[in-house]
Amino acid sequence: MSIQNPETQENELKIKAQSFVLPFTALNRTSLSVAGGKAANLGELTHAGLPVPPGFCVTTEAYGLVAEHANLEPILSELAVTRADDTTSLAKLAASAREKLLAAPVPTLLSQAIAQAYYALGGDESLPVAVRSSATAEDLPFASFAGQQDTYLNIVGVEAVLDAARRCWASLWTDRAVSYRASNGIDHRSVRLAIAVQRMVEAAVAGVLFTANPLTGHRRQAVIDASPGLGEAIVSGAVNPDHFVVDTATGEIIERRLGEKRLAVQALPGGGTQRVEFADRSKEACLSDVQIRDLATLGARVEAHYGTPQDTEWAIDTSGHLWLTQARPITTLFPLPDDAPKTDDLLRVYFSLSVAQGVYRPITLMGLQGFVFHLRIFWPVHHFSNYQHNASMPM
Secondary structure, three states, X not given: OOOOXXXXXXXXXXXXXXXXXXXXXXXXXXXXXXXXXXXXXXXXXXXXXXXXXXXXXXXXXXXXXXHHHHOOHHHHHHHHOOOOOOHHHXXXXXXXXXXXXXXXXXXXXXXXXHHHHHHHXXXXXXXXXXXXXXXXXXXXXXXXXXXXXXXXXEEEOHHHHHHHHHHHHHHHHXXXXXHXXXXXXXXXXXXXXXXXXXXOOOEEEEEEEEOOOOOOOOOOEEEEEEEEOOOHHHHOOOOOOEEEEEEXXXXXXXXXXXXXXXXXXXXXXXXXXEEEEOOOOOOOXXXXXXXXXXXHHHHXXXXXXXXXXXXXXXXXXXXXXXXXXXXXXXXXOOOOOOOOOOOOOOOOOOOEOOOOOOOOXXXXXXXXXXXXXXXXXXXXXXXXXXOOOEOOOOO
């Protein structure tokens, strides 16, 4: 067995360091294993010409290097034999993994690569960025890890970025994330975490946009929640935002409910954020009708690109420019049948009597008629002429 000399090893490390950091322009939807769900989506949206703030990804290769130094192998072995319902043991193992990652050294070549990418993004130490966790098992069509790994907003300076990156790596092992992976049968060894570092938007107003109605399943309704300041106030549930529903076929704003908007999350000049409380602001919308329709149009572009309804986060800066900061599939919508109507002029209700929740007595044909009658009264639609059902009833 040959032993490499120090110069050869150093050259190999320098070559490997090139895979530690990649710009969004080098990523797309196929980059999941390298960039995680969030960063891969940001790269895909960038390639699609959508208004994404520029940024770069600290790849899963970098996490692997840090995790190797943290010696997580004993913890992974224990997790492999721990039952999904043993939440106490899972939490203890998760805490041990976090401690090890927070204490692990960050190799010099990796820290240098992150610093170089940060300076290239903004030119100096004063650039505010968002540092977002991007795990390989998140933003997937079959599972959503939204909110289970950490995001840090308005991070300023290289040292602050490196500190936020370390905390993001550790957040792959939050109690929630570990429990969620266990309950969904996702192998802990197979999951790695990348980091998206993205220019901060100086947000005047921000929020979330669903390109389909997550409550009703309506596919041609864009649902928008908006509040002044950073979108963190809405995502965290700390504010009662303005709520709008837009018919994407016509552009009509069919629902408008103004929230109190008593709290805003704002960026601080030197880095970090603060929560500011206000008086009731429910008499004034934080978005104009033009901005609401522009958001619905942007959402339609994102959905058209992916071919499936999307859950997005957005921000409008102080100059009025609209930015898209995240997109992921909506995982909670009931799938439409293959023969579902392509227009919304007609409502069809599909249900299966073979799966009945909360039904304690046999369903008779008269009972079914009564159900349809009540549904006809209380369902707020203008058409109920083509009711269909798929009944599986014992004879």
